[in-house]
Amino acid sequence: MEERRTEETEHNMDTAILSRIEIVQGDITTQEVDAIVNAANSTLLGGGGVDGAIHRAGGPAILAECRTLGGCATGEAKITAGGRLPAKHVIHTVGPVYRDGQHGEPELLASCHRRSLEIAVAHGLKTVAFPAISCGVYGYPIPQAAGIAVQTVAAFLEGHPELDLARFVLFGPDTYNAFSSALRRLGSGQQEGEHGC
Ligand code: ADP
Numbered sequence: 001m002e003e004r005r006t007e008e009t010e011h012n013m014d015t016a017i018l019s020r021i022e023i024v025q026g027d028i029t030t031q032e033v034d035a036i037v038n039a040a041n042s043t044l045l046g047g048g049g050v051d052g053a054i055h056r057a058g059g060p061a062i063l064a065e066c067r068t069l070g071g072c073a074t075g076e077a078k079i080t081a082g083g084r085l086p087a088k089h090v091i092h093t094v095g096p097v098y099r100d101g102q103h104g105e106p107e108l109l110a111s112c113h114r115r116s117l118e119i120a121v122a123h124g125l126k127t128v129a130f131p132a133i134s135c136g137v138y139g140y141p142i143p144q145a146a147g148i149a150v151q152t153v154a155a156f157l158e159g160h161p162e163l164d165l166a167r168f169v170l171f172g173p174d175t176y177n178a179f180s181s182a183l184r185r186l187g188s189g190q191q192e193g194e195h196g197c
Contacts, residue, residue: 013154013158013186013187013189014158015187017154017157017158018154018183018186018187020157020163020164020165020166021150021153021154021157021165021166021167021168021183022165022166022167022168023167023168023170023176023179023180023183024167024168024169024170024176025169025170025171025172025173025176026169026170026171027053027169027171028050028053028054028129028130028131028169029053029054029056029057029058029085030057030086031086031087031129031167031169032086032087033086033087033127033128033129033165033167034087034088034089034120034125034126034127034128035079035082035087035088035089035090035091035120035123035125035127035128035129036054036082036085036087036089036090036091036128036129036130036131036169037077037090037091037092037093037116037128037129037130037131037133038050038051038054038090038091038092038093038131039051039093039094039095039131039132039133039134039136039138040072040092040093040094041094042071042072042073042074042094043071044066044067044069044071044072044078044092045063045066045067046063046066048137049136049137050131050136050171054085054090057084057085058082058083058084058085058090059083059084060083061081061083061084062080062081062082062083062085062090065080065081066080066092069092072092072093072094073094074094074095074096074108075093075094075096075107075108075109075111075112075115076093076094076111076112076115077091077092077093077094077112077115077116077118077119078091078092078093078119079091079092079119079123080092087129088125089123089125091116091119091120091128093112093113093115093116093133094112095108095109095112095133095134095138095140096108096109096112096134096138096140097134097138097139098134098138098139098140098141101141101144105134105140106144106148109133109134109140109145109148109149109152110148110151110152112133112134113130113133113148113149113152113153113156114152114156116128116130117153117156117160117163117166118156120163121160121162121163125163126162126163126164126165127163127164127165127166127167128163128165128166128167129166129167129168129169130149130153130166130167130168130169131168131169131170131171132145132146132149132168132170132171132175132179133145133149135175142174142175142178143178143181143182145178146175146178146179146181146182147182147185149168149179149182150168150179150182150183150186151182151186153166153168154186
């Protein structure tokens, strides 16, 4: 009988970690958290979708601060104050434009989540809300993006007990359902390996 070896390191994500992740359907601009994450473009000078909604709700102070930041690379993140938003800060990150999944998109999307949380921790923030980064005009397939987002955030929370809460705020039922299933899969130990993340 041939020895069976597996490289899998699957484990059920600790329920204490999963309980620090929330998935809700709603509008990210109304969230009362320390920081909301903006799915921005690399100019940081405003755009459509969630970016437009955040600037409209937060007022011109956010854009004025963004103008001083010199843009942002894909997969990176930068922080501003929250203007008139209930959230004290906005963390602007630039998701990848989806081509075929073979151009570093999974790594860049994971990096958006990780860098946003690193910046939150560096500023002593405890609660962060994310939209579905790259899932709008940037065209990332939603189930795959959801898997990457939830796994990356859970792994980060595991190493950072000082962060109390990461909340995904999804605009419509399709994204809400995809993120909910991704979180359930993580709880049952099923990984997203086939999607390359
Ligand atoms: P990207 O360019 O990264 O794809 P988009 O803004 O086009 O960013 O879309 C990202 C996601 O944000 C989409 O799922 C979109 O439906 C969602 N979205 C748009 N407005 C809001 C909002 N006010 N609150 C939460 N999510 C939003």
